[in-house]
Amino acid sequence: MIEEIYKRRSTRHFLQKPIAQEDLDEILTAATWAPSEKNEQPWKFIIIRGEERKAMVKCLKKGIMRNRKGDETAIFSKGYDKFIPSAIYTARVLEQAPVIVFVVNTKGMDYRQSYPSDKYMMELADIQSISAAIQNMCLEATARNIGSLWTCNIFFAYDELKEWLHADGEMVAAIALGYTDKEIKAMPRKPLAEVVEYRGEYPQPKDEVQEAAEAE
C-alpha cells in the first residue's frame, strides 16, 4: 500500500506551529491533481487562518446551538441530539487548527431546492471529484508530516458558515491542517471479506516460476 494511505490519521490535536506557504501550496496543488468528471474541477478552496478562524468558529457554534435548541429552521433540529457533543468537539478542534481549508463545490446545488434527477446525478459526480481532491490534500499533508481532519460537522452551521464565507457554490467540507505531537491510533477497518464481493471467474496472473515450469 502507498505509505501515506496507511499513515494518515484524523488529527484532533494541533500545535500552534504555522504551516509554511510552500507546504500549503503543495497540499493544494495535490488537491487539484485529483480526477474530476469531464475535468470540470468543480472545487474551490478557501483558506482560513489567523483571526479569521475566530469568526468562523463563532458561526459554527451559533449554528450548533440553533440545532440544539431545536430551531425549526435548523437542518438537524430533530433527532440529532446525540451528535451535538461531537459537533461541539469538532468546533473546538477547528478552533485550534492553524489552517482550515473550506472546500466549496462551485457547481453545488442549494439544499433548499429540489432538482431533477439528471442534476442530482451530476451533483453526485461533482462530490466524488471533490472528495478525491480532499483525499489528495490529506495524503500530501501526511507526506509532509502535517496532520489533517476532514470535517462535515460544519453542516450544523451550514447557513451561518455559508453566509460568512459568501462564496459562489455550496460548502462540501472543512479540512483542518496542522502539526501535532500526539500519536494517533489507527481506527479499525472492516475486513475485506465483509466489504468486497467478487462476481465472475478471473484468471490469476502466473508468477515467473510457474510460467518457466510450464514453458519446459
Ligand SMILES: Cc1cc2nc3c(=O)[nH]c(=O)nc-3n(C[C@H](O)[C@H](O)[C@H](O)COP(=O)(O)O)c2cc1C
Ligand atoms: C466525509 C467525512 C466527514 C467527517 N467529519 C468529521 C467531523 O466533522 N469531525 C471529526 O472529528 N471527524 C470527522 N471525520 C473523520 C472520521 O471520523 C474519521 O475519518 C474516521 O473515524 C476514521 O478515522 P481515520 O481518519 O483516523 O482513519 C470525517 C471524515 C469524513 C471522510
